Amino acid sequence: xxxxxxxxxxxxxxxxxxxxxxxxxxxxxxxEINFNxxxxxxxxxxxxxxxxxxxxxPDSNTISIGSGVPYSQLEIEPVASVLPAxxxxxxxxxxxxxxxxxxxxxxxxxxxxxxxxLPVMFALDANIHLQSADSxxxxxxxxxxTGVKRNVKRQDEIITAVDFPIIDGWQGYSKVGxxxxxVISVASACLVADHxxxxxRLALGSVGPTIIRCRETEQWLKDNTSxxxxxxxxxxxxxxxxxxxxxxCSPIDDHRSTAQYRRHAISILAxxxxxxxxx
Amino acid sequence: MSMNEFYTLNVNxxxxxxxxxxxxxxxxxxxxxxxGLPGSKGAxxxxxxxxxxxxxxxxxxxxxxxxxxxxxxxxxxTVEGLDAHGAELTDVQDAFVQQGAVQxxxxxPGLIVAIHHLLDENPQPSELEVKEAISGNIxxxxxxxxxxxxxxxxxxxxxxxxxS
Numbered sequence: 001x002x003x004x005x006x007x008x009x010x011x012x013x014x015x016x017x018x019x020x021x022x023x024x025x026x027x028x029x030x031x032e033i034n035f036n037x038x039x040x041x042x043x044x045x046x047x048x049x050x051x052x053x054x055x056x057x058p059d060s061n062t063i064s065i066g067s068g069v070p071y072s073q074l075e076i077e078p079v080a081s082v083l084p085a086x087x088x089x090x091x092x093x094x095x096x097x098x099x100x101x102x103x104x105x106x107x108x109x110x111x112x113x114x115x116x117x118l119p120v121m122f123a124l125d126a127n128i129h130l131q132s133a134d135s136x137x138x139x140x141x142x143x144x145x146t147g148v149k150r151n152v153k154r155q156d157e158i159i160t161a162v163d164f165p166i167i168d169g170w171q172g173y174s175k176v177g178x179x180x181x182x183v184i185s186v187a188s189a190c191l192v193a194d195h196x197x198x199x200x201r202l203a204l205g206s207v208g209p210t211i212i213r214c215r216e217t218e219q220w221l222k223d224n225t226s227x228x229x230x231x232x233x234x235x236x237x238x239x240x241x242x243x244x245x246x247x248x249c250s251p252i253d254d255h256r257s258t259a260q261y262r263r264h265a266i267s268i269l270a271x272x273x274x275x276x277x278x279x
Numbered sequence: 280m281s282m283n284e285f286y287t288l289n290v291n292x293x294x295x296x297x298x299x300x301x302x303x304x305x306x307x308x309x310x311x312x313x314x315g316l317p318g319s320k321g322a323x324x325x326x327x328x329x330x331x332x333x334x335x336x337x338x339x340x341x342x343x344x345x346x347x348x349x350x351x352x353x354x355x356x357t358v359e360g361l362d363a364h365g366a367e368l369t370d371v372q373d374a375f376v377q378q379g380a381v382q383x384x385x386x387x388p389g390l391i392v393a394i395h396h397l398l399d400e401n402p403q404p405s406e407l408e409v410k411e412a413i414s415g416n417i418x419x420x421x422x423x424x425x426x427x428x429x430x431x432x433x434x435x436x437x438x439x440x441x442x443s
Contacts, residue, residue: 001284001286001302001346001348001349003348003349003351003352023346023349025344026344026345026346026349027326027341027344029346030305030326030343030344030345030346031324031325031326031344033303033305033346034305034324034325034343035324035325038303039303040302040303041281041302042302043302043303043346043348043349045346045348045349047349047350047353048352070338072338094326094415095326095329095414095415095416096339096393096411096412096414096415097326097329097332097339097340097341097393097415098326098341098344098415100335100338100339100340101335101338101340101341101344101345180414181411181414181415182327182414182415182417
């Protein structure tokens with residue numbers, strides 16, 4: 001175990017040990033270990049690295065959240081009023097115990113299509129900061145996640161922060177599961193209505209191998225409406241928006257739900273979010 | 280699997296040595312099997328049940344999901360180390376006994392820690408806040424009614440001790 005006290009120490013350890021894995025909150029990784037699916041040899045702990053637990057405003061239009069900031073901090077101010085969809089998504093993660101430990105870095109590292117905060121990153125076009133001992137790069141979330149539990153992060157890299165744009169508009173997150181607490185989503189959706197550009201962006205979770213951005217549905221809405229801050233969405237537009245979103249996803253049957261139910265859930269979630277955005 | 284981890288944990292105000300351990304061991308395992316503190320219970324081992332809840336740097340977390348060797352330089356409080364202010368039981372433990380909030384008892388230590396954490400941060404929680412605070416602690420016996428009654432009693436006892 002290498003307990004890194006700063007980012008440089010962790011990056012150096014990753015360069016020196018090619019078998020090394022990083023651990024922050026541990027809420028995903030420890031399940032793998034407890035069930036003997038993973039036998040780590042060298043671990044690098046990121047828990048005591050202050051640089052990964054900061055929230056900054058690099059410019060007036062951006063908020064940058066350290067990869068190790070726990071979800072319990074994302075549910076409250078100063079994040080909640082700037083990124084309400086992220087706060088809502090964070091509050092649906094697991095239980096208070098999980099939210100006190102888990103963080104965006106873990107959601108990104110694991111890259112499950114059911115990762116609660118990933119649709120928020122997709123709808124807001126978030127950027128992911130990756131750093132190694134020798135280099136650093138910034139990758140759009142759309143390029144970062146490549147498949148079910150797959151991403152472009154290299155073994156020697158650490159996810160250091162996620163940049164979110166601060167928008168003038170409305171944003172919200174909804175999730176369907178079998179109960180309120182301790183639930184992995186059956187289907188989830190994040191909608192962002194940017195009042196400055198008039199664009200609406202929709203991202204879906206748990207209904208495809210990656211998070212799905214509904215580009216065609218977004219374009220259809222743009223072509224068929226001219227939305228401003230005070231627009232009202234008619235029930236017909238909301239229903240058609242939901243129906244189009246459900247056709248754009250590609251869910252599967254698994255132990256949590258059926259593809260048919262997931263499609264239905266998406267049509268309802270998308271329609272409701274759109275109406276809420278302009279209520 | 281090499282057993283070459285040596286480290287010190289601060290548990291319940293004491294420095295405790297862990298020797299010859301494997302890097303992947305959970306804090307729950309280390310507390311129970313290496314440090315002689317069996318109060319935290321192991322059930323699901325995947326963060327679903329909350330029976331292993333401990334305080335790590337003042338936050339309630341599932342000890343089964345904490346890699347023990349990462350918990351160095353942190354303050355750990357288990358159910359054995361909650362401050363009873365000289366009494367045999369803490370106010371929350373006493374309320375559980377009085378209200379019959381314990382049946383099989385397996386979930387009880389985790390609930391006691393979670394409720395202490397709640398009341399220390401928020402002495403007058405609403406019903407929703409209580410439900411959310413223990414939403415990560417699963418009890419399959421009681422149906423929670425008597426657990427909520429115990430929380431109510433603990434809230435009332437704390438309020439009375441502050442005003443008297």
